[in-house]
Amino acid sequence: MLTTVEFIWENKLSGKSPRKEKSTLQIVSIGEKSNEKRNTYRNAAIKEGEVIHIGDAMLSLERKGKEATLHIALQAENSSEEPKTMHFNIGIASGILESCEDITNGRFREVCYNEVNSIDTLHIHTFMSRLLIERIEDKAERIHRTFEQCNKKWDETLFKLLIRNFGFGIQSNIFEEWGEQLDFNALGKHHNSIEQIEAIFFGQAGLLEQASIPEHYRQFALKEAHYNKLVQEYKFLKAKFNLKSTDHNIWNRFNNTPHIRIARLASLYCNNRISVSRIASCETLDELRNLLQIQPEGYWRTTFISVAHASQEWHRCVTSR
Numbered sequence: 001m002l003t004t005v006e007f008i009w010e011n012k013l014s015g016k017s018p019r020k021e022k023s024t025l026q027i028v029s030i031g032e033k034s035n036e037k038r039n040t041y042r043n044a045a046i047k048e049g050e051v052i053h054i055g056d057a058m059l060s061l062e063r064k065g066k067e068a069t070l071h072i073a074l075q076a077e078n079s080s081e082e083p084k085t086m087h088f089n090i091g092i093a094s095g096i097l098e099s100c101e102d103i104t105n106g107r108f109r110e111v112c113y114n115e116v117n118s119i120d121t122l123h124i125h126t127f128m129s130r131l132l133i134e135r136i137e138d139k140a141e142r143i144h145r146t147f148e149q150c151n152k153k154w155d156e157t158l159f160k161l162l163i164r165n166f167g168f169g170i171q172s173n174i175f176e177e178w179g180e181q182l183d184f185n186a187l188g189k190h191h192n193s194i195e196q197i198e199a200i201f202f203g204q205a206g207l208l209e210q211a212s213i214p215e216h217y218r219q220f221a222l223k224e225a226h227y228n229k230l231v232q233e234y235k236f237l238k239a240k241f242n243l244k245s246t247d248h249n250i251w252n253r254f255n256n257t258p259h260i261r262i263a264r265l266a267s268l269y270c271n272n273r274i275s276v277s278r279i280a281s282c283e284t285l286d287e288l289r290n291l292l293q294i295q296p297e298g299y300w301r302t303t304f305i306s307v308a309h310a311s312q313e314w315h316r317c318v319t320s321r
Contacts, residue, residue: 004097004104005039005059008070013096025090028052046074046088053086061097068092149180154276156184162274166261171251175258178205178246186241191270194297196233198266203234205262206248226299263296270297 002010012027031044037058044057055076062069072088143161150156160179167175181204190196202208208231213221221227237243251258268274273291282288295301 002104003039004100005061005070006033007100007104008092008096009041009057009059013092013100024049025088027090031057044074046072048088055086061092062089063097068097150184153184155274158276158279159184159269159274162268163265166258166265171258174250175261177250181244181246183241183243186237186243187269190237191272194266194270195229196237197270198263199230199233200237200243201262201266202230202259203238204243204245205251205258206245207251207259207262208234209245209248212248212251260296260300263300264294267294267297268292 007013009027010030010033012030026047028045028047029043031041034040034042034056039059041057041059043054045052045054046057047053053074053076055074058073058075060071060073062071068091070090070092072090074086074088076084076086143157146160147154147157150160160176160182163179163182164172164176167173182200183204186200187197190200199208206212208227210218210222234243238245271294272278273294278291279288282291
């Protein structure tokens, strides 16, 4: 756990030199924390005027009432001379030290914590209402932007917005990035074939590339007839419509594979369930839920069995070595 002085140093919470008002000291680099000594950082860099001093920084705090000063003893490196220790003092703004001590001692509270109870109810409700309005405005702006990108086609706009929501917040931006790559002209010409739609969906997500498959599953995936069928379909469709794939590495930002959700989206598209007119015709919430409730088709209904088998086989191969 960091000490108070280490927390101040690593977050660069100090200010100007208290004794040299015309000279500004700047922490250029905090360096690397020493494992042997507390409050010590190797290869730190401090800028004094136009000169940068580099060396090992040993930190300490000097207190005078409510004021505090960060003292730095820098053992500076110099190729032409013997190493020498330089001393710098940097002031710490009022209130910073107390806040840092609260944080390092586990007593942290937000700055407004002690003031919330003093705010009248009217101001709180006004603030919350404003936040709600801004959230609605942000959503409206996203819908309008997507509508313009889709050449003012409402059904395509609706489907792309649904794609974003399949990211469930954590992966929303990634799903949106993938959705922007989808060619709805190509999708529309093959909407009756679930295999071709899946080929486009997974292909443009970059998930048909061998490098996207975890190494311990790869040998089993390459033997799967469904996988090889999608790869062949996508090669044909990619050349036919000049499609571009998303970098498969975007899905590695979170430990949450998107395959089943993409398969659900493919089923929704093929079954023509997503359209403005169909959603507008729903009179109850249950009707809307039933419209959007769909299971992946074919291979994906039983794929968990294949994945479980692959995992068992891989575990057996590893443990038998």
